[in-house]
Structure formats: C-alpha cells, structure tokens
Amino acid sequence: MKYLFDFILAVSLNGFSYYIASLILRNGLPFWQALIIGFSVVSLGALTEAFGGPMWLIVLVPFPVGMFLLYSFLNVTIPQWFLTYIITLAIYTVIHIPMSYFFNFHSLIPAWKLS
Template sequence: MRYALHFLVAVLLTAFSYYSGSLIVTDEHFVWQSLVIGLTVVSMGALTEKLGAPIWLIVLMPFPIGMSLLFMFLGELVGVWAVAYAVTLTIYTILHMFVSYLFHFHSLIPAWKLSKRTVKPV
C-alpha cells in the first residue's frame, strides 16, 4: 500500500511539473496530457528499478519518454518544445528539492537523496 501511495504521489508531482512547464511556455491547459506523461515517466522509472537496473539507468530511462510525449502533446516547434522541457525540468528539480527536504520523499529522483532519513520501502 505504501509503494502505491508513493507511486501515486510521484505521478502527480511529475504531472504537475509538466503541466506547469507547458502552461508557462504555451499558455494552454495541458491537464490530461500531463497526467499521461507523469504516469508513463514514473512507470518507466519503476519498471527499470524493478528489473534491477543500475541507478544511473533508472534516472536516465524516463527522460526520452517524457521528452517525446511532451513534444507530441505540445504540437509546437522544436524551439518551443525545448524551452517547455527546460522549464519543466527546472520546476521538477525545485519541486523535488522541496519535497525531498521537507518530507523525506525520494521517489522523484531516487538517486538524489537530499536528506539522511529515508522512507523504507514496503
């Protein structure tokens, strides 16, 4: 149950990052697409982790998927997509630092632990 909750939180926070990034750059609402990207990106990271991949691959694998889905859903030129992705990553990183530091939640970037306390997986 705890894993499912952490998975859901990671999906929602990732989706929020994509939603915010696309909204800032394109000024459009992007809710369901952001949820699809969040679910896909977090699922890919979880699957990669479950298969026993090294931590660098767990962190790396979701990037091309998130980038591709964002490009597809935005339907904009490459320059607009690149700015939207950069803004999304900035929001994602700041959000991770905040959530990791205050709540000791490390599911957004598993390899990047910002606090010494860890949450034990179930």
C-alpha cells in the same frame, strides 16, 4: 499501500511540473496529457528499478519518453518544445528539493537523496 501512495504522488508531481511549464509558456497542455506523461515517466523509472537497473539507468530511461510525449502532445516547434522541457526540468528539480529534504520522499529523483 505506501508504495502505491508514493507512486501516485510521484505521477501527480511529475505531471504537475509538465503542466505548469506548459502554462508558463502558454502552450496549452491539458492536465490529463500532463498526467499521461507523468504516469509514463514514473512507470518507466519504477520498472527499471524493479528489474534491478543501476541508479543512473533508473534516472536516464524516462527522459526520452517524457521528451517524446511532450513533443507529441504540444505540437509546437522544436525550440518551443525544448524550452518547455527545460522549464519542466527546473520545476521538477524545485519540487524535488523540499519533497526530499522535508518529507524524505525520493521517488521523483531516486538517485538524488537530499535528506
């Protein structure tokens, strides 16, 4: 049950970072599309971990999928997409720090444990 809760929390926080970055740049990414990206990215990371992949691969595998889905959903120029993705990563990192440090939740970036 804890794994399911952590999975849903990771999907939500990941999708939230895509959604907020889109709002900041006024790209208009609907929340349901942000959740699809979050679900895809977290699922790929979880599958890579389940198959016994090394930590660097668990972190690396979701990147191209998240980037591709964001580009597909946004339908903007490449520089605008890239800026949205960079802001998403910054928000993602800012969310990860308190979640890892205060709540011992490492599912966002498993290799980067702060507590």
